[in-house]
Amino acid sequence: MALDEELQADPLFAGQSGAAFEWLCRIGDSTLILGHRVSEWCGHAPVLEEDIALANTALDLIGHTQMWLGLAAEVEGQGRSADDLAYRRDAMAFRNIKLVELPKGDMGLTVMRGFLFDAFHFELLTRLTASKSPRVAEIAAKALKEVSYHLERSSDLVVRLGDGSAESHRRMQAALDHLWPYCGEMFWGDAVDDAMDAADIAPHPAELRDAWDAAVQDVLGEATLQRPETRLDVHLGGKTGRHTEHLGYVLAEMQFLPRAYPDASW
Amino acid sequence: MYAQMVTSEGKAPGEDLSPEEQAFQDRIDAGERIEPRDWMPEGYRKTLVRQIGQHAHSEIVGQLPEGNWITRAPTLERKAILIAKVQDEAGHGLYLYSAAETLGVSRDELLEKLHTGRMKYSSIFNYPTLNWADIGAVGWLVDGAAIMNQVPLQRTSYGPYARAMVRICKEESFHQRQGYSIMMKMAQGTAAQKAMAQDALDRFWYPSLMMFGPSDAESVHSAQNMAWKIKINTNDELRQKFVDQTVPQAEFLGLTVPDETLAWNDEKGGYDFAEPDWEEFFEVLRGNGPCNEERLGARVAAWEEGAWFRDGLSAYADKAEARRNAQVAAE
Numbered sequence: 001m002a003l004d005e006e007l008q009a010d011p012l013f014a015g016q017s018g019a020a021f022e023w024l025c026r027i028g029d030s031t032l033i034l035g036h037r038v039s040e041w042c043g044h045a046p047v048l049e050e051d052i053a054l055a056n057t058a059l060d061l062i063g064h065t066q067m068w069l070g071l072a073a074e075v076e077g078q079g080r081s082a083d084d085l086a087y088r089r090d091a092m093a094f095r096n097i098k099l100v101e102l103p104k105g106d107m108g109l110t111v112m113r114g115f116l117f118d119a120f121h122f123e124l125l126t127r128l129t130a131s132k133s134p135r136v137a138e139i140a141a142k143a144l145k146e147v148s149y150h151l152e153r154s155s156d157l158v159v160r161l162g163d164g165s166a167e168s169h170r171r172m173q174a175a176l177d178h179l180w181p182y183c184g185e186m187f188w189g190d191a192v193d194d195a196m197d198a199a200d201i202a203p204h205p206a207e208l209r210d211a212w213d214a215a216v217q218d219v220l221g222e223a224t225l226q227r228p229e230t231r232l233d234v235h236l237g238g239k240t241g242r243h244t245e246h247l248g249y250v251l252a253e254m255q256f257l258p259r260a261y262p263d264a265s266w
Numbered sequence: 267m268y269a270q271m272v273t274s275e276g277k278a279p280g281e282d283l284s285p286e287e288q289a290f291q292d293r294i295d296a297g298e299r300i301e302p303r304d305w306m307p308e309g310y311r312k313t314l315v316r317q318i319g320q321h322a323h324s325e326i327v328g329q330l331p332e333g334n335w336i337t338r339a340p341t342l343e344r345k346a347i348l349i350a351k352v353q354d355e356a357g358h359g360l361y362l363y364s365a366a367e368t369l370g371v372s373r374d375e376l377l378e379k380l381h382t383g384r385m386k387y388s389s390i391f392n393y394p395t396l397n398w399a400d401i402g403a404v405g406w407l408v409d410g411a412a413i414m415n416q417v418p419l420q421r422t423s424y425g426p427y428a429r430a431m432v433r434i435c436k437e438e439s440f441h442q443r444q445g446y447s448i449m450m451k452m453a454q455g456t457a458a459q460k461a462m463a464q465d466a467l468d469r470f471w472y473p474s475l476m477m478f479g480p481s482d483a484e485s486v487h488s489a490q491n492m493a494w495k496i497k498i499n500t501n502d503e504l505r506q507k508f509v510d511q512t513v514p515q516a517e518f519l520g521l522t523v524p525d526e527t528l529a530w531n532d533e534k535g536g537y538d539f540a541e542p543d544w545e546e547f548f549e550v551l552r553g554n555g556p557c558n559e560e561r562l563g564a565r566v567a568a569w570e571e572g573a574w575f576r577d578g579l580s581a582y583a584d585k586a587e588a589r590r591n592a593q594v595a596a597e
């Protein structure tokens with residue numbers, strides 16, 4: 001009874017839960033795929049301190065995934081778990097933004113992607129702590145502590161590498177130029193976001209754009225990096241299941257065991 | 267253990283000690299801790315650098331065989347546990363390089379020696395992880411064997427090393443339990459999972475026994491290192507302890523230790539067991555193990571491809587310092 005009341009009080013579970021499920025997958029899939037990409041560095045980082053820090057970031061992101069996809073599965077109410085969502089959906093059912101599925105590249109790309117995403121992630125979670133959905137607000141508050149640290153660390157590295165040697169500057173600028181046209185998808189929204197916005201569960205992503213712009217501009221300036229002139233929203237589609245070719249390979253690797261041994265428990 | 271066959275730089279037992287050396291030995295015999303600023307024989311310092319360095323290298327190379335399964339871990343929770351474990355190993359490397367630094371050798375110098383093959387890491391990390399149960403077997407057997415060696419090293423004579431061991435041992439026993447929990451799940455799982463578990467034990471059993479190194483009961487190096495309390499037990503003692511602890515755990519899992527000669531010996535109160543193939547062990551040390559090239563290659567590639575990253579950070583540090591100095595001069 002208490003649980004029912006709690007669920008009814010949470011707008012996430014009220015009315016059309018289809019939009020809520022989609023929206024939760026967009027966050028949870030993005031943290032999952034980014035966590036996967038970051039975890040590829042384990043044991044291969046340029047200094048031991050980075051091995052530790054990158055593992056830490058990957059670990060946080062996988063932790064967030066467990067919470068977001070766990071909640072998505074609950075909202076869906078079809079008896080699926082966070083693991084089912086992570087391991088048993090094909091690419092067209094994944095809702096992550098394309099930015100996070102791009103290959104890890106060099107450390108310049110990894111650091112720059114981390115920063116561009118962290119700046120968005122930080123704004124999003126900050127806003128979500130005031131969500132009308134207590135469940136969403138609770139997860140956001142937990143995740144925000146970790147993401148504040150991610151942003152602090154990635155901003156610092158962007159500055160130091162951007163304003164470091166000629167070579168590190170060149171690599172950071174190249175990474176920024178490469179990633180920039182993928183960033184617009186963070187602020188792209190559709191009816192799913194309108195529904196979340198209307199229910200005061202989450203802001204429309206377009207509302208996060210100004211704060212992101214300001215934060216990014218600050219750090220790029222200090223890093224002596226040039227803000228690209230290219231369009232920000234060239235590569236959209238991830239949020240509706242139209243991905244790059246890279247995601248299929250990520251999933252083939254990630255889902256191998258549960259797919260190959262569907263009746264096993266681990 | 268993570269440091270195998272550490273040759274000693276000391277005098278052979280029975281050789282005369284100078285008064286200084288004698289006083290040093292007396293402190294160790296009295297159970298005192300040697301600290302970085304204390305006088306120590308050059309041989310003690312060199313031997314410790316070799317041992318701690320090898321141990322540190324083993325921790326960081328040891329990230330690789332398990333890191334191999336992070337992107338394929340079968341549940342989100344297993345993935346998180348595995349990432350945390352690999353992260354711990356990197357942390358162990360960090361504590362140990364710091365302990366070595368107190369003996370006057372930098373991390374970069376030690377890494378240079380690793381990358382050029384002048385320093386070794388444990389033979390065990392030259393074996394591949396081929397199925398998911400290997401991640402269980404590594405935690406259970408490899409971390410298990412490491413603990414056997416490292417628990418006594420918490421009482422080693424060199425303070426910074428002993429303190430690093432205290433921190434490391436806590437985490438290693440965690441790793442061992444997590445590994446055993448994977449093995450349990452696999453051994454109680456489907457027929458395919460059981461087969462993976464048995465296959466993992468078959469492949470990791472003898473390489474785990476090799477971790478302790480060949481018998482050193484007669485070794486002068488070993489005797490000197492024991493007198494210095496850098497080494498606490500003989501290799502055979504530790505191996506016996508490991509087998510005695512592990513065989514009942516394998517039985518509990520319903521798995522078969524790949525040794526037909528394995529039998530309980532009432533008289534000695536321990537198991538009789540077959541020696542690993544020491545020829546194979548020496549081949550692995552010579553660089554001819556199944557993964558030597560990949561493991562060292564991966565570390566060298568990480569280092570070389572990361573050079574621009576490290577250089578970039580130090581270039582920034584230099585600039586920042588110059589800016590600070592200019593500021594001070596202007597004021």
Ligand SMILES: [Fe+2]
Nearest residue numbers: 325354355358
């Ligand atoms: Fe370790």
Ligand SMILES: [Fe+2]
Nearest residue numbers: 355409438441
């Ligand atoms: Fe360990």
